[in-house]
Amino acid sequence: MYVYDDFDAAFLAERNRQFREQVARRIDGSLTEDEFKPLRLMNGLYLQLHAYMLRVAIPYGTLNPDQMRKLAEIADRWDKGYGHFTTRQNIQYNWPKLPDVPDMLDALAEVGLHAIQTSGNTIRNVTSDHFAGAAADELTDPRPYAELIRQWSTDHPEFQFLPRKFKVAVTGSEIDRAVTRAHDIGLRTVSKDGEIGFEVIVGGGLGRTPMIGKVLRDFLPVTDLLPYLEAVVGTYNLLGRRDNKYKARIKITVHENGIETFRDLTEARFAEIAPQFEAAATQEQLDRIKAMFAAPAFRAASDLSYQAAHSADPVFRAWADTNLHAHKADGHAIVTISLKKHGETPGDATSEQMRVIADLAEAYGYGEIRISHEQNVILPHVHRADLPALHKALKAVGLATANVGLVSDIIACPGMDYCALATARSIPVAQEIATRFDALKLEHDIGPLKIKISGCINACGHHHVGHIGILGLDRAGVENYQITLGGDGTEDASLGERTGPGFAYDQIVPAIERILRAYLEIRESREETFLDAYRRVGLAPFKDALYEAERDAA
Amino acid sequence: MPADTKADNKAAAKPAPKARAPKPQVVTANALLEGDVVYLAGDRSWTRQLSDAQVFDEPLAAEAALAEAAKRHAEVVGCYLAEVKHGPRGAEPTHFREDFRRRGPSNYAHGKQAAASNAA
Numbered sequence: 001m002y003v004y005d006d007f008d009a010a011f012l013a014e015r016n017r018q019f020r021e022q023v024a025r026r027i028d029g030s031l032t033e034d035e036f037k038p039l040r041l042m043n044g045l046y047l048q049l050h051a052y053m054l055r056v057a058i059p060y061g062t063l064n065p066d067q068m069r070k071l072a073e074i075a076d077r078w079d080k081g082y083g084h085f086t087t088r089q090n091i092q093y094n095w096p097k098l099p100d101v102p103d104m105l106d107a108l109a110e111v112g113l114h115a116i117q118t119s120g121n122t123i124r125n126v127t128s129d130h131f132a133g134a135a136a137d138e139l140t141d142p143r144p145y146a147e148l149i150r151q152w153s154t155d156h157p158e159f160q161f162l163p164r165k166f167k168v169a170v171t172g173s174e175i176d177r178a179v180t181r182a183h184d185i186g187l188r189t190v191s192k193d194g195e196i197g198f199e200v201i202v203g204g205g206l207g208r209t210p211m212i213g214k215v216l217r218d219f220l221p222v223t224d225l226l227p228y229l230e231a232v233v234g235t236y237n238l239l240g241r242r243d244n245k246y247k248a249r250i251k252i253t254v255h256e257n258g259i260e261t262f263r264d265l266t267e268a269r270f271a272e273i274a275p276q277f278e279a280a281a282t283q284e285q286l287d288r289i290k291a292m293f294a295a296p297a298f299r300a301a302s303d304l305s306y307q308a309a310h311s312a313d314p315v316f317r318a319w320a321d322t323n324l325h326a327h328k329a330d331g332h333a334i335v336t337i338s339l340k341k342h343g344e345t346p347g348d349a350t351s352e353q354m355r356v357i358a359d360l361a362e363a364y365g366y367g368e369i370r371i372s373h374e375q376n377v378i379l380p381h382v383h384r385a386d387l388p389a390l391h392k393a394l395k396a397v398g399l400a401t402a403n404v405g406l407v408s409d410i411i412a413c414p415g416m417d418y419c420a421l422a423t424a425r426s427i428p429v430a431q432e433i434a435t436r437f438d439a440l441k442l443e444h445d446i447g448p449l450k451i452k453i454s455g456c457i458n459a460c461g462h463h464h465v466g467h468i469g470i471l472g473l474d475r476a477g478v479e480n481y482q483i484t485l486g487g488d489g490t491e492d493a494s495l496g497e498r499t500g501p502g503f504a505y506d507q508i509v510p511a512i513e514r515i516l517r518a519y520l521e522i523r524e525s526r527e528e529t530f531l532d533a534y535r536r537v538g539l540a541p542f543k544d545a546l547y548e549a550e551r552d553a554a
Numbered sequence: 555m556p557a558d559t560k561a562d563n564k565a566a567a568k569p570a571p572k573a574r575a576p577k578p579q580v581v582t583a584n585a586l587l588e589g590d591v592v593y594l595a596g597d598r599s600w601t602r603q604l605s606d607a608q609v610f611d612e613p614l615a616a617e618a619a620l621a622e623a624a625k626r627h628a629e630v631v632g633c634y635l636a637e638v639k640h641g642p643r644g645a646e647p648t649h650f651r652e653d654f655r656r657r658g659p660s661n662y663a664h665g666k667q668a669a670a671s672n673a674a
Contacts, residue, residue: 027587029628047631049655050665052589080664095664098587345661416651417659425654427661477649 001062001368002147002292004112011155012109015116019043020102027099042122042160044115045101048420054093054101055118056108060128060146060170061089061378063369065358070111072354078104083354085339085347087411087460088167089127089371090118094418116154121162123153123233127169129177130372133295134334134380136326139189140196142172144289145225148282152226159233163240164248166233167205174491179373181213181493182206182465184250185232192219202232202262203254204493206459211251212493214259216266222286223279224270230277231270235262296366296381298329303384309391316391318444319402324387331384335365337377337394338401338409342438346412346430347375356397364390373462374411376404407442407449407516408434411462415455415472416479422455424472424479425505429453432509437516446516448529452487465489467531468515469496470508481508485515485542486534499543511546518545577637579616580607580645581623582655583630591655591666592630593645594623600630602666604656605644610635 004012019039026036040046044055056071063071071091075083078100079093086092096104108114117124126146133141149168153159159166170187171178180186186201198220204213220228239262240253247256254262309316325334337357340346349357357377361369364386365379372378382390394400403409410433413419415426430453437443452466456473463469469484481503484496503511516530522541523533534542581594582604592600593607601607610616616635624633636652638645647653658665 027628032627033631047584047589049651050590050658051584080662094659096589098589416654417661425660427659431661474651479650 001064001143002059002289008112009109012112012114012116015043015114015155016102016105016109019105023098023102038120041119042116043101043105044118045096045098046119046420048094048414048418049416049422050418051095052098052101053418054096054104054115055086056091056093056113056115057118057125058089058091058113058371059150060126060132060143061130061371061373062132062143063371064111065361065367065369067111067113068354068358068361068369070107070113072351072358074104074107075351075354077107082348082350084345084414085349085371085375085377087373087375087413087462088125089130089373090125091371092414094414119165120160121164121166122160123149123156123162123166123168126150126153127167127178127183127373129171129173130370130374130376130378131177131325131334131380132172132370133293133368134327134332135173135175135177136328137175138173138328139191140172141290141293141295142170142178142187142189144286144293145187145189145198145222146170147289147293148225148286149229151285152229158230159237162233162237163242163253164245164250166236166250168229176489176491176493177372179462179465179489179493180204181491182210182462182489183213184236185229186213187225190219195221197221198225200228200232203251203259205249205251206462206464207249208246208457208459209249209252210459210464210495211255212495213251214254216259216263223282224274226282227274227277228266228270230273231266234273235265235269239265295329296368298332298366298381299383301331301383301385303331306384306387309388313388315395315400315402316388319391319400320387322402322406322444323404327381329381333382333384333387335379335382335387335390336372336404337379337399338403339376339399340403340409340434341398341401342403342408342434343431344398345427346410349377353397353399356393356399360390360393374409376409403434403443405448405450406444407437407446407451409450410434411450411452411466413454413456413460415453415461419455419460421458422472423457423474424455424481426453426455426461426470426472429470429472429481429505429508433512436509436513440513442516442520445526446520446530447526448531449516450489451512462489463487464495465493466496467534468512470512471502473502475502479505481505481511483508483511483515483546485539486531488531497539499539499546501547514545514548515542518542576611576613577648578609578611578640578645579613579635580604580609580638581616581619581633582607582636582652583623583633586627586629586631589631594619602669603644604638604647604652605641607638607645609638609640609645 487496
C-alpha cells in the first residue's frame, strides 16, 4: 500500500500544528464558533447530538495492521474503546473531547492517517472496491488511481470551497462493489484495444434527490485522468448552484443544464488546461504508486486443512459459504469479517477486535486490511489452508458471524442515536431486524439480500439502493419509517420504489418480515433472489403483503 | 426548584389563551470542551440535567435568555430553545430528539445515562 514520503509527512505535521493552534484559540475564546467551525470541519471534527465526532479517512478503505492498531489505541485513549466504520470507508469516533483532538490527529499522523477533507464542501475521501487487488473478476487494481486522486485533491486550492461536498469512487472490476453510479464522479476502469482507461460517470448521488450517474466520457486514457477530473470539478465549481444548499450537488448541475452542456463545458475546459499537466510526470508518479500496491508473493500450499474443516465443521462451513469470495490467486480467498453480529451495531468494532484483526492480518493475510462501504472488514488475501485457524480466532472475539450479503448484513447510518441531522433512529432498527431473523432461522433460506437504513433524507445509509431500503423520518413528532423496494447499487444500479405509507417504530420489523415472507412464497426457486423476484413480479404483491393487515382492519 | 415552582404557579394563575398557548421552553446547547448536552439553569450556570433547567413559559423571556446565552461562546456551542413540558421533577422533553439528547444513544449505555447509572 501507499507509503508516505517526506512531503506527505511534512504536510500532515504542518496541518496538525495549525489545527492545534486553532483549537487553542477556540478554547481561550479568541475564536468564535462561527470562525472555528469551518476550520474544525476541514479537519473532520463535527459536533453531534451528544458529543464531538471525529471522522478519520481510510483512503479507498485500505489499512495496514499498524494503522488498525493505532485506531484501536485512539479508541482506548480518547474515546470509549470502539470505533464506527462508515459507508464511506471512514472510521468515526463518537466521543472525543475538543482539547484531545489535536493529540488524536498527531497519533493518526504517526501511521499516515488523517481526518482532512472528511467534511466540508471539498473532495472527500476517495472510495473504492473493497476487494481491490484481490478479486478474481478484476481488470486492474483501482487503488493506485484512487491514491493519485487523493494526492491531487488533498488541499487542492481551487476546490476547498465547492458549492457542496464532492465524492469520487473508483472501481477496477466489471462487478461494481463501489456504488460508482451513486457518486458525484464514478470511475470504472475499462479496457479498449488493450489499453486501460476509465469510463467517467458523473452526477450520481443519493440524498434528497437520488439520481443514477450518467456517462460523461466512455473512455478516458489514464494519463488524462487528472486534467479531466480538474475540468469536471472546475466546471461544476463555476456552474454549480450556491443559492440553495439542496440544489448544490453536481447531480443537480448536470440535471438542470443537461449532460450534453455539461460535457461540452468540461471538454472545453479540459482542452484549455490539459497542456499544463505533464502526462509523463503523471505516468511517473502513477508508476511509483503502483509499485507500492504490488500484490504480495502469494504462497503455494495444500488446502487439505480447509477441505477437512469444510466437511467436518458445519459452523465453519456456513461461514466459509457466506463470508468468502473468489480470489485471483490460486489457493487463496477473500475473507469478509462481519461487523454485523446479530443484535450489535452495524460497523462498530471494539479496540480488542481491531487488535485481533491487525494480528490476524499479519499472521494470515499478508498484512492487508480493507474496510468496505458495507461496514465490514476484509482480509483480502488469505490462503485457504489458514482459514480454519482464522475462523477459530475470529470466533473467539465475536467476529465470525456467517451473514455476509444476508438479511442481517445491514448498512445503517448512525441515525438519531448520534447524528445531529437525523430525523429517526437507524441502529436499533438494524439490530432488531437482525435479531428477529436470526431467531426465525430464516436468514440462510432467504439468501442474498441487502437492507440499507438511513435515519434521514440525506441517505448516508444508502437506502435508495438497498434491495429493501428503510428511511426514518419524523412525522409529527413520532419516528416513522418509509420502505423502498428494488434498489440496487451495483453495475445495474437502480433506485428503490416506495411501497406507500410509512410504519411506526414498533411496526417496521413486522413490516420487513411480511415482505420477506411474501418473497419466500413468490420465488420460483431458491436460486431466485429477492431482487430477481422483485424484478419479475414488481411492487404489487409485496405491497399487498405489507398493507394486508391494515386493509383487513379497514 | 423554586424557579420551576414559580413558573408553574404563574402558568396556573393565568388562563391559557384559546389559540396556540405558548409552549414552555429551555435554553440548550453543547458544551464547548466536552461537546455534551447542557441546559441553562436558573442561576445562569450550565447544567447537564434537563430536570434542573430553567423553564421559560413566556416566549419573550425565552428569546431574551437565548440571546444572552448565545453570547457565551467560550462555554457552549449551538444554543437553541427546546420545547419541554412541566413534569413532577422539572422539565421533561416533548420530542424524541430531546429525549435522546437528555439520555444518550440507545445502542450503548453511553452519554448521560452512563453518568446516571454511575451515580445511582
